[in-house]
Amino acid sequence: MNALSKDMSGPLALFANRLNTLTGAQRQSAAGALARTGLPDRKSEAWKYTALRALGKQDYLQAPAQVDEAAVRALLDGVFQAHPAMAALPRVVFVNGRHAPAFSVAPDDVDLSFFGQNAEFGLQAAPDRDPLVALNTALAEDGLVLRVPAGEDAGHLMLISLGVAQEQPVSFHPRHTVVVEKDAYLRLISVQAGQGTYFHNPVMDIRVEDGATLEHVTLQTEGAQAISLGTLYAHVGHKSVYDSFVLGLGGQLVRHEVHARLASPRGVVHVNGAQRLAGQQVGDITSVITHAASDCISRQTVRNVLDGHARGVFQGKVLVEQVALKTDGYQMNQALLLSPDAEIDAKPELEIYADDVRCSHGATVGALDDDQLFYLRSRGISVQEARQMLIDAFLDEAIALVVDATAQTFCRAVMAARFAQKGEA
Amino acid sequence: MPAVTQTREAVEKLGQSTYKWGFETDIEMDMAPKGLNEDIIRLISSRKEEPEWMLEWRLAAYKTWQAMQEPKWAKVAYPPIDYQDAHYYAAPRKKPGPKSLDEVDPELLRTYEKLGIPLHEQALLAGVEVPEGERMPVAVDAVFDSVSVATTFRKTLEEAGVIFCPISEAVKEHPDLVRKYLGTVVPAGDNFFSALNSAVFTDGSFVYVPKGVRCPMELSTYFRINARNTGQFERTLIVVEEGASVSYLEGCTAPMRDENQLHAAVVELVAMDDASIKYSTVQNWYPGDENGRGGIYNFVTKRGACRGARSKISWTQVETGSAITWKYPSCILQGEGSVGEFYSVAVTNNHQQADTGTKMIHLGRNTRSTIIAKTISAGRSDSTYRGLVRVQPKASGARNFTQCDSLLIGDQCGAHTVPYIESRNMNARIEHEATTSKISEDQLFYCRQRGLSEEDAVGLIVNGFCRDVLKELPMEFAVEAQKLLQISLEGSVG
C-alpha cells in the first residue's frame, strides 16, 4: 500500500499518510479506488459547479480524541439557543466524528449502537463511484448505527455533529447507518455545527423498510471556516416514505448530496431544501432520485437566497427506470439573487426510460419582485423591512414543507435568530 | 392499454420502407483517396482552386484537430470512428460549380426532382406548381456530396444586393468578406468536430445581406450525401448587416447504406444592429434501419452571434433523421437588447440517438432568449435535450424562458432533459419548465371515438404537441415537416 502515495496529488495528498496505513479489505479497496480517481475536479460532471480547491489549502489532521469540553458545551448551547425546547428531545452527539456519550441523551424504543465498536459500512454507498464516499470508507472511525424496530413509533431523535478545531485544522469522516424497520416511524433531526477550520465528510446509509416512515430534517449550520461534504443514501421500500429537508446556512463550502432510491412500488420521497448564503459561501444541494419501481412519487422543492459573493449550486436528477411505470415526479428549484456578485448554477435533470410517467421540473432565477416591493412600501413598510419580509416568505414556503411540526418550528426559530428581522411582527 | 400496445407493435414493424429518400444516384464521381492528412487537405484546397490563406487556415485547423479528443459528454453511444477510413472529397465528375442550370448533369437534376427540391427557376417563376401565384419563390443552393451543384435565382438576388453562392466560390469571389467572418463565431478549435470541419470542409453556402436590405425571397440549401464512404463537411456562413434580414432554410437527405457516414458541418451566423436571421432546418439524413444498422452521424456545430444592438437570431429545427445527432444551435447575445430563439422538434425512432439543444449566452444588457424544445422518442431510441442558459455579470435585464417537453411512445425508449442554468446577474430573470409524459389515453380515446384511426389520432396529437415549434417554420417547410413527423413515426403515426 505504500505505493499509494505516489498516485495522490492535490487535496488527496493531505490524507496520504492515513490512507497508506489502512487495514481491512473494505478500507483498502476504497483507498485503492480513491488513488485511481483522486478527488473529483470540475471536469467530473457531478462536480461541474463545485470545486474542491479549498480543501487543498489546509492540512487537515486526524481529529484528536480529546476535545475541550467547554467548547463542546458552548456549541451545544448554541444549537438549542434559538429554540430551547429542542434540548428536551433525546439526542446522540458526535464531536469531531466520535460519539460523545457525556453530551447525549439516550432515546427509548430504538436499538442504538456505534460504528466505532462494530464497523457497519451498509450496502448502498459506492466507494468506486464516489471518491468522497471512498475517502469516508477508508477513514471512518465512528458513527451512529440506529435501528427502529418493526412497528415502533420512535418519536424524535436528534443527531448532532459538532466540529471543534482549535489550533490545527482537523477532518473527520463519520459513517452513520439508520434503519427504520417495517411499519416503524422516526423523526430524525440532524444538526451540523462547529467552530474553527475543519472538514466534515459524513456518509449516511438509510433504509426505510416497507410501510415505514422517516421524516428527516438536516440543519446545516457548520462553522464559518468549515468544509462539509456529506453524502446520504436512502433506500425506500414498499409504501414507505422518506421525507427529507435540508436547511443550509453555515460553512464555507458545503455540499449536501442525496441519493434516494425508490426500490419498491408506492414509495414516496421528498428531497426538499432551502439555503441562505452570503459572503464567500458556496452551498451545493445535489440529488439523484431513482425511481426503480412503479407507482412511486418524488417531490423536490429547493429554494436559494444568495447574497454577497455567495454561490448556490443545485443539481437534481430524477432517473426513471424502465420498470417504474406510473411514476409521478416533480422538481422545482428557485433562486433569488440579492447582490450583483452572487451566482446560481442549476442543473435540474430528467432521465426517463419508462413511458407511462408524469414528470416535470421547473427552475426560476431572479431578483426580488419590484411589484411586490412597491406594494409593501405603498402600505408604509420600509424598503429594508419589505425586502426582509419577501426573502423570509420565499424561504418560508420551503420550510413549510417540513411535515414534522417540531422540526418546522426549530427551522423557523434558527432562521429568525440568524436573520433577526427589524421591527418584528 | 390496447391502443398503446398496438402502437408499439406497429413501431416495431417499422422497416426500411419508411425512409423514402434512400435511393442512390448513379453518377460518376471524382474521389480523393481514403484517409486524412496534410496532402488530402492540400488536394481539397487545390481542387477548390483556393487562395493560399485558405489552405493555411485549413492546415492550422488540422493541427488543432490532431491535438484534440473526440467529446464524450453527450448521451450517445457509437463504436469508435476511424477517421482514416473515409473519403474527404467526393464530387460528381463534371466541372464543379456550373454557371447555369443548363450545365447541371440531368441525372443530378432528376435526383433533386425525386427529392422534391425545385431547381427549375422557370417552372417556379411561372407558378406552374402552385397556381395561386402568391407563393414566394425559394432560391436553392444544392450541395451534392462535397460540392455545390446548382444555385438558383442568383440574378434576382444580385439585383437586391444579396450574395448567395457556394462558399467555395465566395472564397474566390468575396475573399475579404469570407476572411473577415469565417471562424469568428465558431473558431476552428472550438471543438473536435469544428476543427475537423475547418480542415476539410468542401462546400456549403455563403450569404451576405447588405445594410438595410430585406432579402426578397427565402434562401435554401439542400444537402445530399450520395457517395459511399464519404463524410460531408459543409460550411455555411451568413452575414447580415445593419437593418437587414434573411430567412434561410436547410434540408438534408442521404441514401440508405449499411455503413455509418459522418456529417460534421459548421454554420456561423452574424447579425449586426437591428439585423435579423431566421435559420430553419429540416434534418432528414438517413437514420439507419430498424436494427440500428447504418445511418448518418450528424455532429454539427451551429452558432449565431448577435453582435449588433436589437439584432435577432432565430433557430428552428425539425430533426427526424440521422443515426446520431449531436448539435446545439446557439446564440451569443452580445448586442444590447438582442434576441435569441431556439425552436426544436427532435424525433427519434428505432435505434436513433439524439443529443440536441441550444446555448443562450447572455452578454449584453436587456438581451432576451426563448427556448421551446419538443422531444419525441419511440422504438428503442434515446433522445436528450441539453441546453445551457448563461447570464454574465453585465447582462442586466436579461430574460430567458425555456420550455422542454418530452413524449415517449413505447417502453423501450428514453427521453432526457439536461438543462444548465447559470446566472451571475441579479437583475436577470430565468424561467425553465420541463415535462415528460406519454400520449394520454384519454386524448387517444377521444379522437378515436370521433372516428379517427389510432395512427391518425397519434399523428394529430404529436403534431399538436409540436405546434409551437412548427408554426415558426416558413409555410412550405411546415407542411413538409408535418408529413415528415408522421413518416418518421410511421406505424405509430400512420
Added chain:
Amino acid sequence: MSQFLEISGLCAQIDADGQEKQILRGVDLSIPPGEVHVIMGPNGSGKSTLSYVLAGREDYEVTAGTATFHGQDLLAMEPEERAAAGLFLAFQSPIELPGVNNANFLRTAVNAVRRARGQEELDAVAFLKMAREAAKALSMAPDMLKRNVNVGFSGGEKKRNEVLQMTLLQPTFAILDETDSGLDVDALRIVAEGVNRLRAPTFSALVITHHQKLLDYLVPDRIHVMARGRIILSGGPELARQIDQEGYTKFLAEVA
C-alpha cells in the same frame, strides 16, 4: 393657498425597452379636503400612471411639475413615507405575496405607519382584535387573515383585502385605481362602500375609472377627463352622465 392635494404641471415618463415614453404631459389637479374626485378617460390616457406616480413607483421618472400633499413635497418622499403621510393606493390588480401571511403583513404595515405618525404600536392581541372586527365588517371569511397576501384570492376577495388595508391604515387620501375592473360589479361595490365608510371632512379620494358604473355607488364631487397625459376637462357629477351618453370622442375633439 395650501390645498390638501395640489398637482401642477406634472410630467412623467417610463423607460420601455430602452426607449423613453412620455406618459404624463402636464397634469394640473387640486383636490380639497373632504371631496371625492373622479378621473375618467380612454385607455392609455395616463390615468394609472398618475396613480403610480403619486404613490411613488420607481419605474416612472418625473420630468417636470410638482405635487404637494398637506403642503409637503410628495415627489421627494419614499413610497412608505407617502403611506405614513396618509396616502393610500388601492391597486387595480393587487399584488400576490406568496409566503407572506396576511395578518403579519397587515400588522407590519399598520405598526410601521403608526410608528411614523408617532402613535403607539399595537401588540399582536390588540391588532388581531381590530383586524378581525374590520374583516367582519367587510364580510370577509375569517381565514383570510391566515392566508398568504392575495394568493389564491378571488377578484372580490382581493378587493375586500385592499379595502381592509385601507380601513386599518386610516389614510386621509385614497387613490382607487379601478381602470380595468369594470366588468366586476361586485368588486366595484366593495370598493365604493369602503370609500363611503371613510368619508369625512378630512378624507378625500381620487377614483380612477373609465366607465360610470362605479359612480352609481359613489357620489363624486368633481369629474375630470384625462386624455393624452393631461386633464382636458373638469366639471360636476353631470359630466359623467354626459360622457356615458356621448362617449369621449366629442370631448377629445373639442380639445384637439
